[in-house]
Amino acid sequence: MLIHEVTNREVELPEILNTVGRVADDLGLEAYVVGGYVRDLILDRSSKDIDFVCVGSGIALAESVKKALGKKANLAVYKNFGTAAINFGDFELEFVGARKESYRSDSRKPIVENGTLADDQNRRDFTINALAICINADRFGELIDPFGGLEHLKQKLIKTPLEPDVTFSDDPLRIMRAIRFATQLQFDIDSDTFRGIVNQKDRIKIISQERITDELNKIILSKVPSYGFKLLFTCGLLETIFPQMQKLHGVRKVNGKAHKDNFYHTLQVLDNISIATDNLWLRWSAILHDIAKPATQRFNDKVGWTFHGHEDLGAKWVPRIFKKLKLPLNDKMKYVQKLVKLHLRPIALVNEEVTDSAIRRLLYETGEDIDDLMTLCRADITSKNPDKVRRYLANFKKVENKIKEVEERDHLRNFQPPISGETIIETFGIKPSRVVGEIKSAIKEAILDGEIKNQEEEAFQLMISLGKSYGLSPKSN
Numbered sequence: 383m384l385i386h387e388v389t390n391r392e393v394e395l396p397e398i399l400n401t402v403g404r405v406a407d408d409l410g411l412e413a414y415v416v417g418g419y420v421r422d423l424i425l426d427r428s429s430k431d432i433d434f435v436c437v438g439s440g441i442a443l444a445e446s447v448k449k450a451l452g453k454k455a456n457l458a459v460y461k462n463f464g465t466a467a468i469n470f471g472d473f474e475l476e477f478v479g480a481r482k483e484s485y486r487s488d489s490r491k492p493i494v495e496n497g498t499l500a501d502d503q504n505r506r507d508f509t510i511n512a513l514a515i516c517i518n519a520d521r522f523g524e525l526i527d528p529f530g531g532l533e534h535l536k537q538k539l540i541k542t543p544l545e546p547d548v549t550f551s552d553d554p555l556r557i558m559r560a561i562r563f564a565t566q567l568q569f570d571i572d573s574d575t576f577r578g579i580v581n582q583k584d585r586i587k588i589i590s591q592e593r594i595t596d597e598l599n600k601i602i603l604s605k606v607p608s609y610g611f612k613l614l615f616t617c618g619l620l621e622t623i624f625p626q627m628q629k630l631h632g633v634r635k636v637n638g639k640a641h642k643d644n645f646y647h648t649l650q651v652l653d654n655i656s657i658a659t660d661n662l663w664l665r666w667s668a669i670l671h672d673i674a675k676p677a678t679q680r681f682n683d684k685v686g687w688t689f690h691g692h693e694d695l696g697a698k699w700v701p702r703i704f705k706k707l708k709l710p711l712n713d714k715m716k717y718v719q720k721l722v723k724l725h726l727r728p729i730a731l732v733n734e735e736v737t738d739s740a741i742r743r744l745l746y747e748t749g750e751d752i753d754d755l756m757t758l759c760r761a762d763i764t765s766k767n768p769d770k771v772r773r774y775l776a777n778f779k780k781v782e783n784k785i786k787e788v789e790e791r792d793h794l795r796n797f798q799p800p801i802s803g804e805t806i807i808e809t810f811g812i813k814p815s816r817v818v819g820e821i822k823s824a825i826k827e828a829i830l831d832g833e834i835k836n837q838e839e840e841a842f843q844l845m846i847s848l849g850k851s852y853g854l855s856p857k858s859n
């Protein structure tokens with residue numbers, strides 16, 4: 383069957399496929415595009431990563447393709463892996479010879495031999511990833527679909543080509559990939575395949591944390607990430623790879639009073655925020671915002687369930703969780719930590735008679751990240767009662783307006799006190815000392831409290847009078 387007959391729309395195969403096909407013809411090699419590119423072509427998700435398989439040497443094919451494409455193509459050869467890559471404009475082309483694989487129990491790295499296209503398709507993870515299109519001139523566009531991948535694309539189904547237990551035991555990373563593809567494509571996982579995942583989930587221990595986290599991040603960056611987390615939870619893997627999140631699950635009841643299920647609440651917040659942002663780290667802050675709720679949970683007869691301090695404890699856990707998950711321990715982590723720590727602050731401003739001072743303090747502490755904090759807070763408004771949600775959102779809008787007003791008036795984003803330590807030292811003719819710091823911080827506090835304007839002249843006057851209280855007077859010059 384030709385690829386053009388398969389889809390109900392015009393599929394345009396890029397010229398590069400003809401070029402590679404012609405080069406393969408010259409070398410007398412059978413050549414195909416396979417895997418994700420073919421899948422995405424049929425799903426109408428455009429992609430510039432193209433994987434080629436030939437029956438023979440992938441490196442030899444790549445070297446000839448490079449010659450045919452000329453100067454604009456950059457070739458990299460990975461002799462140890464028997465693969466080569468060409469970067470050509472937007473395209474990333476990968477070349478490999480068809481291979482047959484066999485596995486040992488202690489590693490996901492298979493023993494590799496040369497093989498046929500069929501061998502190569504057999505080693506692939508899912509039926510929808512095992513599709514190939516021939517690119518040799520006489521068979522150009524022919525679809526080779528040994529496992530019904532095309533049908534599964536139509537049914538929106540993730541299914542392994544071979545026995546699921548074997549597929550997942552051989553390479554347990556495929557468990558994460560199954561859940562990731564299901565989430566990205568919004569597909570179901572076939573029930574036998576899912577049973578295989580459940581049976582083999584403990585094999586995940588042979589997979590490096592980096593690879594697991596890589597897949598987890600792809601789940602998080604999907605349109606509706608909660609689906610992936612529900613699959614991880616249901617198959618039992620969440621407990622292994624992210625126990626703190628698993629702990630959010632469940633509801634306790636005392637004297638007839640229950641609290642929200644924090645797992646499903648967190649997933650709702652994550653889905654909400656995913657409508658507003660593609661920022662992975664803002665999405666991570668949604669995942670982690672209530673992470674310490676189970677640890678701080680108390681029951682009190684008067685007020686019911688409380689989670690006092692969960693924002694501070696959660697922020698404290700962030701580095702630990704990032705380290706365990708091999709997420710970067712840099713400014714991204716600090717950013718998530720800050721948002722977790724501050725996530726209740728804007729909401730608190732809804733309830734109180736809001737003072738400018740409270741808003742100035744929040745602006746000072748969030749700096750550049752105030753908009754992201756507001757996005758997180760807005761996503762955090764969840765309830766089964768739509769009236770309640772509407773009311774909260776309306777209140778929240780008021781806080782947002784107030785913040786905007788104060789910000790525009792006082793220019794507090796990335797606020798730096800208008801008097802520097804050097805000015806204090808210069809003015810009073812003193813040495814760097816504790817007093818300098820104290821005066822500087824008193825000026826900052828006075829601005830945040832609204833006692834003086836965020837302006838040099840007023841700050842200078844305050845500095846002079848603060849100096850007096852320390853027995854300092856301006857040096858005359």
Ligand code: ATP
Binds near residue numbers: 433556
């Ligand atoms: P994307 O690039 O969007 O993540 P993809 O399907 O292209 O999706 P890659 O990781 O680029 O995924 O892999 C390319 C192809 O290689 C896959 O389509 C699949 O056929 C095969 N493949 C990749 N990883 C595995 C694996 N762990 N086990 C079996 N086959 C795999």
Ligand code: MG
Binds near residue numbers: 418419431
């Ligand atoms: Mg790919």
